[in-house]
Amino acid sequence: MAAAAVADVLDAAPPGAMADTMATYGKATKVELDRYLRAQPAAPYLDELLADYPSRGGKMLRPSICIANARAFGGGLESAVRCAAAIEILHNGLLIHDDIQDGSELRRGRPTLHALHGTPLAINAGDAMMFTALRPLIDALRPLGGDVAAQVLDISMTMARETAEGQALELGWRDLNITELTEADYFRMALKKTAWMGMIWPAQLGLVLGSAGRADPQSVVRFGYFLGVAFQIEDDLRNLSVDPGYGKEMNGDLFEAKRTLMLIHVRQACSDTERSRLDGFLAQPRSDRSPDDVLWLAGMMQRLGSIDHARGVAAAMAGAAAHEFDLAYGGLPPSADRSFIAGLVPWIFARP
């Protein structure tokens, strides 16, 4: 049975270190996720696609945040794992659509789903995954009653709205070539696009489940926000490295003219001549942006301190997250799960 399998996994590998906890919770989530994704008879052109992205691995950060919060707030494991499975299924469905919207060619080192199967089937698979996520979520909520379910629906609707707004911001900036952006704009986008779905919502779900609706889900918003912004900046910084990780293309964000903190900074810091060239680069279609221009932009970011500035801001945001952790989780009794949540802050920079 899935529950027994989950218990076995956790008994075999109790949480100790960040990586171990994430692996343990990730494995437990995967067991439940597979059970739900394979619950139906295999449908042609669909079920193979649904199983693709989850099979490619991943950090399992979101499920781990959910489970750790649930347990830290006194909840059981079974409903938390089901909830984590819902998060992961929904996340993978969104990834499919994100890849289409971004025109991405690679996902976790392999061709994206729409590159493999075409955009229509990929969109359909993404739709199916997002609706499939409802089943484990409902199963997790059923024993807890209508009040808890209403809370979960509330925070989930907020997450959906914030995430859509964040994605719209990023796409709108890119498609309309918006260049007059500030760091506050970037933080706003990171809050909505990254933090809400990636950190705030999983933490809130775990909190509500674990406390059976008695704890306030708003109490973890700031922690999740600063954690998410720090995570996003670090992610953007890694994209400029030789090995961005997970099969991402080096400097892929520069080719895509992604509005990162470094890009916003360098456009403010550069000379008028450089800004003119930069604006011309940003106005080009992606296919017309040359590797030489990308290298020029990367060098300018280095020279004008944009990368160092972003590193400093990421570190500061992580510090703010640690501060908010004290406020949100300080009243909880010490536990391995509470330590795991606290350890997410340095993990942002130490993650593989």
Next chain:
Amino acid sequence: MTIRKGKAGDGGRVRRPMAGAGRGPNRASAAAAASPAKTTAAAAKAKTSNDPKVSDAVAHAVKMGYDVITENIRQGREAAEKFRQGEYRLRDAPGDLEVASLRLLRLARELSTTTFDVCERLLKELGEQRPPQDRTAEVPKFRDTIPFATLQPSQSASAAPQGPPSLKVTVRFEGAPKALAHTEALIRPRLPTAASGITAAPLAPSGGQGAPITGVRFEMDASVDGIVAIVSVPKGQAPGVYSGIVHAQVDPLPLGLLTIELL
């Protein structure tokens, strides 16, 4: 050093990042955010993380970060207040309404559970019962009448009533010491009709031999059910069976056949 972050979102409280203390390598940077630096595009130029002025830029970024989340929370609260007037979210409803709604939901859930329990028990009991036997034979006779005047006396009156409603008729004889009536009922006229409005054709002898009996009239008699047919038999009328069609004046359809037998 403090960071003032609060507006409507958190009650305006002041939070103090603990500079240089705590878990993680970034507390010092967060503490740097306490300085409300005036970061501008010019100030951002050519700064490195080792430059003390960079701390101002980073601190300003953190301050902006707090401003962003505070503004987001404030907008969320405003949206909640706005939609409180409508049906946006259950939790945005006024407290008493929320409590009432939650109670209603709980009640509905409990009622549903109870209903399902009752239905389940009912279905179970129904499943244990056997189908009922055919009890139509036990049903008493519906009406002890002859539906049609044309029915023979031997036909069962216990048969289910069919056709138009009947009108019981009692035949009385004048002038004939020995006679029998073979008609007990006629069809009831479709419109209200007085007994005097019912007539009978001369009762012709069976086989056509002999004179018909013309003296037939209908009367009401409170002592009997239905109407009374009075047949005047002339002296010297030959024995035999006589019959004639009965009509109502307001209804062209015949009400049946009046049949008598003179012995």
